[in-house]
Amino acid sequence: MIELCDVTKTYNPQGAPVHALYQANLRVNEGEFAAIVGPSGSGKSTLLSVIGAMNPPTQGSMLVDGIDVYSLSVEKQADFRHEYLGFVFQQLQLLPYLTALENVLLGLAIARMRRADKVQRAREVLARVGLAGKEDRLPGELSGGEQGRVAVGRALVNEPPLILADEPTGNLDSNTGVQILTLLQELNAAGHTVLMVTHDAQATTYAQRIIPILDGRLVDGDHDITKNENPAINGNGKR
């Protein structure tokens, strides 16, 4: 599904270059729930932005279903994000002046659909993430967990094959974090591929596959995927 081939991302290449990513190779298969794990500054957010078609690599390529995304025009890359990806940001990035329903509808703002169909789908998605009846609430009127659900709903509303989650539990209390992770797990079970970056070891227990990253290097790379030994994955816990 997604394949990174020798991807290097270098910041400040003219001065003192910093390799945020260095010769990263990675394959994410359809239906996987993978967690990229590493400490702060290890390059995991850069990796996510590269996979998110927003940050072209300095070297290497990213193939999606065999197509080199960064060889496409900027506008086609935008189309790719719209049709293929759903983002869940660390800060959730909900617009405070839009209701829960409107925040979810943002994901459909440029979709070629009838207005009524958009609203219906957004309501269905909100119901799916457990927010039925709270469509007209502003983010400020929702709890942290509910806000996270709205963010997941927005990522989900366009029915993307791949959901990218950047530290989805980063600013949440543990209970709310669990709710979001459980939701991502449910989405994965429903067929969505989920790729999450996190530095939270507890969060990785929800993933099927862990990809460690350190100083911009994927430690085990594409061929040495670390199977999660966590009981949550192996039937003793949450899954």
Place this chain on the structure above:
Amino acid sequence: MRLYDISLKGLRRRLGRMLLLLLSLATAVATLVTLVTITRSMNHSVAHRMDEFGANIVIVPQASDLAVSYGGITVGSAAYDVGVLMLADLEPIGSIRNARNVSVLAPKLVSAVSLESREVLMAGVIFPDEIRLKQWWQVHGAYPVGATDAPVATLGGHRAMAQMEAGVSGADQAVLGSRLAHELGLAPGDMLVVEGRNLQIVGVLEENGSQDDQILFVDLTLAQQIAHRPGEINLVEIAALCSDCPVEELVRQISEVLPQGRVTAVRQAVTLRAETVDQLTRFAVVVSAVVTLIGGLIVLTTMLGAVTERRHEIGLFRALGFRRAHIERVILGEALVISLAGGIVGWAAGMGVVALLRPTIDELAMTSPWDPALALAALGGTLVVGLAGSLYPALRAAALDPVTALRAL
């Protein structure tokens, strides 16, 4: 949720800032609407008054080859003209297409007469028309009897004819130019003998620096009798109101109905009028340009500020798959709404100011300020300024790197 919904929501989100922008645009539009309305009224008024004030068209007999100067206007020779123009010939002027533009029509017979062993110019005029044409005339004494009645020749000639034939309008009374009176030692109340006719001097014109200072003015009929040229005229001065039609067009129309006359526009009057109107228009254009520029700069800085404030939001839109054109449409959509509202409010405010000023500015009373073209121009102009001022901010927003949104996390 569509792009314009995002624009509207964005406006509501930054209501205070956007209201200030709307107010700025509305103020600029109101200023322009007021300025344009007043300037246009003043242009109309100035043009109207200048047209009324002195002749801008003269007619002389067609075949005059030799020339003398009268009142700064080159006319056919009084003594030697060979063409003949009759007062009755003027009647068709009343039926030309732009007859309503003819404000004053002052026919005269100018001829040389002997006065105390010297030759002077005698102008036979229809005093009511002549006085209306030469509003700068000031007289010591009085004008001939009936001279201040309503102008007659203006109405097309036929009433003038009737009145002349009836022998009214101060026959046997004369008005002297100031220098002629001084040289002859004559004053109001004195008598004068011209070609055997006793004339009473009823008034002496104040010196005005024109050839009128050396002319003897008498009633047209009397002049025709003295010169033994009944019904004849050799000069017609016309004050035409040319604010809504070019003087050249009037000249053409009069020439068509008066083939026996040579009709010419008085170039200096036309030029002076055009220059005066141009100056007013230029003033309005310069002020309008400055106001428009300021309005555009306010839009530019406000929208740039809004884009900077919303860069994370714009990054989010880009992350969600918005194309650059979508971002531009969101920003320009906001500008469109603000500009439209600013244009409507500004136009209404401008009209309100004009209505308030109407009782105090005479010129405004002469024209109707309710001009749909001005309303459309105000709206269109505001849209152009608003969109042009927002274009750079919109392009800048569209060019924002989407990864900015992730970096903000």
